[in-house]
Amino acid sequence: MDLGAGQTEAGEFTLLLEFDMDMAGFTSNWSYCDRLSTYFARMISHNRSDSLLYSNLFSSALNELLETVYRLHAPTGSFVCSVSRNGAKDRIALTIPVDTETEGFYRDAVVVLNGGDVSPRYHNALFSDGPLQPNIGLLELAVDYAACFSIEPADGNAIRLIAELTLEASAP
Structure with a gap:
């Protein structure tokens, strides 16, 4: 785990926290999603105006990403999760090992998330019959947290899945 505290130029993100673990280790226990999201949220929310609210919101958002x-x-x-900050905006970057099918899922999901009309898509996915769509957590983040997504090799x-979100109107 890496704790970052360096100053950057205006407009750049500062690394706050990062973990790197083997995918087999991460997927050996579902509760790691909750444990890691809770830990990260507590570590990065101490200087927010309402640190308890911020911690709860961030933990929920990160948990959705980790569960996906x-x-x-x-x-x-290797699975890597890093959290960086620029003012009030947090950037969660997830480096995910993929095969062709999995890479296609994430690329398609980002296209949908950036394609507009996300709220009706989320509502339809949430209330459709049958199993939930695999991208339901990402849709929730886009709707409930106004998260912006990107993907890069x-x-x-x-691939690196990047989610940027602002959970507080302004930085303290």
């Missing part, structure tokens, strides 16, 4: 990765990833590889057979 838990369900959709390649069987082997990472080293090896991996």
Whole structure:
């Protein structure tokens, strides 16, 4: 785990916290999603105007992302999660090992998330018959937290899914 505290130029994000673990270790226990999201939220919310509210919101958002990765990833590889901040905006970057099918899921999900009309898509996915769609957590973040998503290639057979969200109107 890496704790970052360096100053950056205006407009850049400062790394706050990062973990790197083998995907097999991460997926060995579903509760790691909750434990990691809770830990990260507590570590990065201490200087927010309402640190308890901020911690709860951030934990919920990160947990949705971690649960998506838990369900959709390649069987082997390194999983990295980092949180950076620029003022009131947090950036969660997840480096996820992928195979062709999994990479396609994440690329398609980002297209949908950036395609507009996300709220009706989320509502339809939430109330449709049958199992929930695999991108339901990402849709929830886009609707409830106004998260903006992007995707980029990472080293090896991996992609980097980036979610940016603002949980507080202004930085303290």
